[in-house]
Amino acid sequence: MLIIGFLALCRSFLAERATTSVAITVPSVVVLLLLWLRPTDGDDSDDSEATPIKLPEWGILTIKPFFRTRFDFLSSSFELCGKSIFQFNLLRNTVIAVSGEVGRKDFFTSKGLDINEGFAFLSGAIPMLPGVTSDLQARRISMIHKRLSTAQNSDHLSRLLPRILADSTGIMRTWGNSGTLDLFDSVPKLFFQTTVRALAATEIADDAALVARLKELYDRLDETTTPTCVLLPWFPSPSMLGKLLASKRIYDIVNHAIELRIQSGRHGDDTLQILLDSGDDRMVVLGFIMGLLVAGARSTGTTASWLLAFLESHPEWKYKAIAEVEQLVSDHSSLPLSNSHETQLSAVPIEAWEGNMPVFDAMIRETLRVAQPHTAMRRNIGPDTYINGARIPSGAYVVYPFSDVHLNSALYPDPWRWDPARSESKMPFSYVGWGGGKTVCLGQRLAKLELKTVISLYLLEFKSDLVDGSGRRPDSLPRPNWNDALTCKPPSGSYMVEYSRRKTDFSL
Template sequence: MYPLGLLPLLQAWIPDYAAVKLSIALPGIILLALLWSLAENQEEDDTTPTALPLSGLSTIWPFFKSRFDFLARGFQLTGRSIFQFNLLQNTVVVVSGESGRNDFFSCRGLDINEGFKVLSGAIPMLPGITSDLQARRIALIHKRLAAAQNSDRLTRLLPQILGDAERVICSWGYPGTIDPFSHMPALLFQTTVRSLSCHEIADDAALVARLRKLYDRLDSSTTPASVLLPWFPSPSMLSKLYASKQVYDIVNGAINARVQSGVSRDDTLQMLVDHGDDKLVIVGFIMGLLVAGARSTGTTASWMTTCLGGHPEWKHKARAEVRALLSDCSAGNVASSSLKEQLAAIPLEAWEDHTPVLDKIIRETLRLAQPHTAMRRNVGPETYINGMRIPSGAYVVYPFSDVHLNSTLYPDPWRFDPDRSDRVAPYEYVGWGGGKTVCLGQRLAKLQLKLIAAMLLLKFDFILVDVNGRTPNPLPRPNWNDTLTCKPPIGSCYLQFQSISEGKIEKDGP
């Protein structure tokens, strides 16, 4: 339960029905929580996961700021495939290995929403709207997301996504050089806003840019303090609350304008309004899914173009596939000089079912450059993972690096190789999740990635260069400690591009 102190502040921001009771906690409560985190009252036996031999406080910062290295060190220090540690009063069990992975993804008592609520925190903070949601509301949001990705809806979205992509790409100016880890996320944020919100927002480039900055502020405000002590008014928590309120105002304003105008438009907001959904459901759907979709898809797009720029053989294969698609669908005969219209004439079915090269590229990019750690909470009775007891209420995490960077399953795992054989064993690829928790927006995400890749491949030639304009050697490697974007060091790689009609800029790889 949240105390009362910040209630007037929130009531000044959002309606009473969305206000949350918050207050400044007493220092004694903080001290009590810290002492609790250091206490070791749990009875140990042969089924208790080995405890990480580090103090409770020394685990907090590395778990949030260098998670990949921290978890790898944990496995090394304990010498076990499963270990546990404390984040304040929260018990966290880390699992790995084939058996642990299979148990993790198949266990019914492990809840993803409860896991991310405490261990992630990288979402707008509006309880009842984007967090602390009841199961019925979560199920409704999932149902609406499926409707937003049905074939009819995606067919109508095709030219809109391509239109946004063409406008944004042309704004870069060319020939030129871009930072793919800045420009590609901005492009994918625009197309995600178009796909999952409304035209009133998506048509306003300045508003989209402001919205993206607010989500970036939410990222930077996600600190150990704001995640583990959400009731404490730390500077990071206040910054997160303020950014959340501004995002809420933008989305709520668009909803009010649509309802008051009485004008029906073909977008996701209209679908939600037509279903008669509660306003809080509509706000929560748009606020939550914009950040969830744009972050992951933006990261994938950044690394996909980076890998294509550094591997010209795959760039040529992908370009040839898209050209063949145009020819097979007779889209190249569209009486227009617009590349956007030619690509939009390709049927949705062709994009989804007849692009094996692009499918391989996206799959390999997700394996190589999605630094996810799956987070769950055991909301059922105590359970067992690989013979180790998981108490009720404990958190369980599984790092995707355990499988995706496993040299036994994927030889030379840091190498970009879309021709890798598909794995047939359960959960040996979890790029879109696994078990009962898979990415519900993957159909839209794949379509966005393919459309944007197609436009870039047919419009430009591009190569990967370093700050000095040379081919990087070695090629940049994803930073798995960067849990949101996996970025390489700032300034380490760029995409140099020019219009294909202006001549080639091909260079040999390293």
């Protein structure tokens, strides 16, 4: 109730933009100045051997690079310190960055390091409704994880795959028989739709305009995630208000779909029904849908965009991928070839998608290595602990950049080269594309199936080629932007594809 009242207040504020800017900016500056001038706990000197070396930067100076150019900031700081572990301050919070073989093993296995507290504080790009998507009790989080496992059982996924293929066919039909598209614009939209289909309610997934609206709102959450609203989430900065409004609008859409389902008495065959049948309280249902949509759609959409970008720029792998899909269809679907690709792919059983696609498995693995600029974040919620001999005080935040392992030339020679044929290192924690130790991705079964089915459909439907502004194949292509911590997007328009449908679709 309090949130809703506050939002009404915000709305009336936002109508008067100029007054709002002044009313918000002035106190913001004052509070930030006070926080800057106040000594941080990093100023307490502790020269013990076990204390990680401190970055010689003032707390305020680390904020912008940590949030805006995290990859450059962490890489250059490791170099500057000459150590595999260092610490710095974000306002009054101690953050310890770790790297190296022992460091990553300790990071992924330490008992007291908590992902939820770390992520909630340092990431910020999630809907912010306390009790629903933030400040969740451990009990609610573990309930959401349990339901996610039910939503990925083989039965449910087998019924879901034809719907994912139908949605994708529908969207690809809107592209027409030929044209040009920007992979980093069209592909995330496609995967947002399939993720809504997989994790939410039919009432939303069947309404293209509503899905587009939801995507816009989630994009706004990304855009409004600024250092101020992450570090001072209670402070009514313009970004915090924007984030709160977007969260409330997402909440309204999801809550409305839940109400409709309950009031209609209709029994759907979707994830919402699994949640309702489990008798979970409304907060768990809302938290599941609102929270996992962002985790699922953003990561899967980013991975899919890069996987297609790599395929388009590595024709030898594109041919291997097409051959694998054609083999899959001929092995598992006895339907005549006159059937649509959607129908043929829908006949492939889930075991074949999961067990008979070694080329796709290798391509997904390699894409997550090169194009996942994740920095894992934790908070030590236990007593003081140690990482590679360095003391991690209780309450400190700890971060581990995936670049430490995935772009490490000792483990992956010529690390920026996308090469799915690379041999896999046997060293523990030498690959963490789906997490590691006590924190692994709980949605990876769904994510891999979405990637395989939708990209297979694209490859069967279209002939395509990369083009630049003048319609020629570009001479050079940008690599994943690891400083863009959320989507790792290249500059807009750098991966344009010219496509034409492989066979005429008479239903158009």
